[in-house]
Amino acid sequence: MTATHTRPTHTAKQGWASGLTAFGAVMLFLVGLLDIFRGIMAIAEDDIFLTTRNYVFEFDLTGWGWVHLALGAVAVIVSFGLLKTSTWARVAGVAIAGLVIIANFLSLPYYPVWSVVMITISGFIIWALCVVRRDNLFDLSEERPMYEERPSHRV
Secondary structure, three states, X not given: OOOOOOOOOOOHHHHHHHHHHHHHHXXXXXXXXXXXXXXXXXXXXXXXXXXXXOOOOOOOHHHHHHHHHHHXXXXXXXXXXXXOOOHHHHHHHHXXXXXXXXHHXXXXXXXXXXXXXXXXXXXXXXXXXXXXXXXXXXXXXXXOOHHHHOOOOOO
C-alpha cells in the first residue's frame, strides 16, 4: 500500500486573491520604504519641506520625521508577513496603511503632493487586503512547478 499525496489544485479565484495580496505586500513595502526616507529627510530637517504657520495639527518637523520613520519601519516588517499570507499581517497591514493615511493627512502642509500620493497608495493597499477572503489564499512563498500554475488544454 502506498500513499499518494496530491496537492490541491488552485482555482482562478485563488490566483486573483494571492495576486491582490502580493500587490498589497509589495505596495506596503514601497510605502514603508518611502516613509522611512521621508522620516529621515524630516529628522535631518531638509529644505524640501514647506513650513506653515498657524496649522491646527502643528508638530515640529523632527517630530513628524520620527512618526513617519516608525510607521515606515513597521510597514516594511508587516509586508514580509503578507508574503506568507498570515492573517495577523493582513490585519496589521490594514492598520498600518490606515495610520499612514492619517499621518500623511496630518502632515499635508509640509509636503502636499507627496502626502496625497501616499494617501492614495495606502487606500489601494487597504482595498487589496480587505477584498480577499482567507479561504481563497495560498502561501505566496511556496515553490510551485510551472505545470501546476497553467492547466494544459490538450484534447
